[in-house]
Amino acid sequence: MAFLIIGIAVFMQFNVTNVLISISEATMRSITTVAVNDAIYYTLSDHIRYEDLVSVERDNAGNIRAISSNSFQINRIARDAAYMSQENLKKMSENGIEVPLGAFTGVEAWAGFGPRVNLKIIPISNVECRFVSEFEGAGINQTKHSIYLEIVADISIIMPSKTRNFASLTEVLICESVLVGDVPDTYLQADIFGGKYTLAPNQ
Secondary structure, eight states: OHHHHHHHHHHIIIIIHHHHHHHHHHHHHHHHHHHHHHHHHHHTOSOOOHHHHEEEEEOTTSOEEEEEEOHHHHHHHHHHHHHHHHHHHHHHHTTOEEEEGGGGGTOGGGTTOSOEEEEOOEEEEEEEEEEEEEEEEEETTEEEEEEEEEEEEEEEEEETTEEEEEEEEEEEEEEEEEEESOOOHHHHTSOTTOSOOOOOOOO
16 A cells, blocks of 8 residues: 555656646746736837937047947836836736646646646746847948847746746847948947846845
8 A cells, every 4th residue: 555655656746747847837938928028018118219228429430439328228128127027927827827637647648638727836937137239231331230128037836846947038129220330340249238237136
């Protein structure tokens, strides 16, 4: 009898838990995508122009001599996007996830069958935002400068017998502009934003 109980426990640990974790991760990835996209839409509801984020200085001949970023505006957008993403994730996951009853058999082929039951999970999320830029040739003496917002959501799904960690990356084009004139190589070969900006605290 003891061996039977141990066998069932081992089966639950390695089969059922793995199937439930896989379903939970897939569901949380979907929830994360929606939460982040909604946060970006809310944060960027006011149209952001290239000139709002970047200043371009030229010499008397019209050549570009310096490109500087508006750190206040960049930090505001990154902070708001990270905060809204985490708030959305918290609200959307607090009611748990719907799991087909077949998942509790531990057989992946049956995981999508049966009535759905609500499974309470403990998702812990941390969202980081940063701006990145990309320079690309757009013609003779022309360079296209694109600015993206990257949001990385680190998710931990905690269950009684196992924890799964994964990350979800969302990249959105914020604005772009075609720069006419020579662009110094130091800018073409580097990201003018440097690194990560203000992030929302862990939950």
